[in-house]
Amino acid sequence: MREKVNEIFQTDIYGITCEALSATGDNLEVVRQMINAGVKIIQYREKDKPKKEKLEECKVIREMCKPARVLFIVNDDVDIAILCKAGGVHVGQDDLPADQVRKLVGPEMIIGVSADTPGEVEDAIARGADYIGIGPVFTTGTKADAGEPVGLELVEFMAKNYKIPLVAIGGIDGKNIIEVRRRGIPCSAMISALVGCDDIVSRVAEIRKTIAQSDC
16 A cells, blocks of 8 residues: 555646636536646545535546546545545544544545644654645645645655655645755645646646756
């Protein structure tokens, strides 16, 4: 399991949905474009939709991701992740802890945990998390309760001190992703930088060109 997760998270971009910020206003179209762009991890994140609507969307997205071998992760809603047979679930510090989530989802589902301090990372690891989301790295308006940016120095500290797969999140775009990668985290989550444009395929290609031209 650990080797499988490590391999998956060697990817560069972790796409996250947010219909309110979407240029198309349609999560399914956003996911379709992310898949076509070659994004290999996609998280469904919708805080305010009714559960029934979220479940129906997630079932469709799961079927979209399956043939493309894209890891589909559901944010917060463990029950929806189970019901739609997602590949993973991501929880925050105020949600169920990873060890309790594991009892619900079984041994195969990937569990991610948000953390912004070494103590939170160590607790998540001890509870069996498969990967950690670190952030917000930069100022972000996507999440109202995101808190103060943790900054690049903490990113570098986390990358040097923890072997578990790490995903940087929060205010990351096609330019500052290079700074995150230089500090040791190759995988960055993006929301508005992707969903906010009409052509996600072209945006991802631009980001990857920037990465290829950098020294990281």
